[in-house]
Amino acid sequence: MPLMITRLKRTIDRIATSRNTLLLLLSLLPFTFVFFPWRSNQLKATLNYPLRLFDTHLPYPPQEVHALANDLGEGGRQLYALTEVTLDFAFPALYASFLSVSLALVWRSARPDWTGRRSLPLLPYLGMLGDLTENVSLATLMLLFPGEPAWLVWFSNLASLVKWGAGLASLVLILVGLGIHGYKLFKRQSST
Numbered sequence: 203m204p205l206m207i208t209r210l211k212r213t214i215d216r217i218a219t220s221r222n223t224l225l226l227l228l229s230l231l232p233f234t235f236v237f238f239p240w241r242s243n244q245l246k247a248t249l250n251y252p253l254r255l256f257d258t259h260l261p262y263p264p265q266e267v268h269a270l271a272n273d274l275g276e277g278g279r280q281l282y283a284l285t286e287v288t289l290d291f292a293f294p295a296l297y298a299s300f301l302s303v304s305l306a307l308v309w310r311s312a313r314p315d316w317t318g319r320r321s322l323p324l325l326p327y328l329g330m331l332g333d334l335t336e337n338v339s340l341a342t343l344m345l346l347f348p349g350e351p352a353w354l355v356w357f358s359n360l361a362s363l364v365k366w367g368a369g370l371a372s373l374v375l376i377l378v379g380l381g382i383h384g385y386k387l388f389k390r391q392s393s394t
Contacts, residue, residue: 218306332364
């Protein structure tokens, strides 16, 4: 396992370029502006109220999951489950890679001598694992309706917390790294 993590760190550090960061960002756009809106529109068509997917808010109690699963009907539940393990399986890998490469790139400039910077890009992959776990849990809950277990809803909530926590921490670390890098540039320019 440590060898695999070491290889992952090296790979991230090697591919952490501005070009690759931009390419990864661009790869997220179809999901954000085409695929996920399409899924939401398909699911909204079966409801008579605004749709709030569980992936986007916390917490969601078992009663809320049961009510939405009921309101979606068989076809809606199948679509939700299918897209959780297809569209929403590719997306976490892409955004985790984007955040990871961004962290590596930013912190390489901000603190090149700090050995801890090489572990920071692993944080988004923790969020990805939480997201994938959440997706499988939500798909399973939709498929088990009407007998979805409450423990699985709470397990999915826990996975969501990991996803959101790691994602937000990654964004904060990117901003901090950019701030340090900007400060160093400002300091260098003001001293000349």
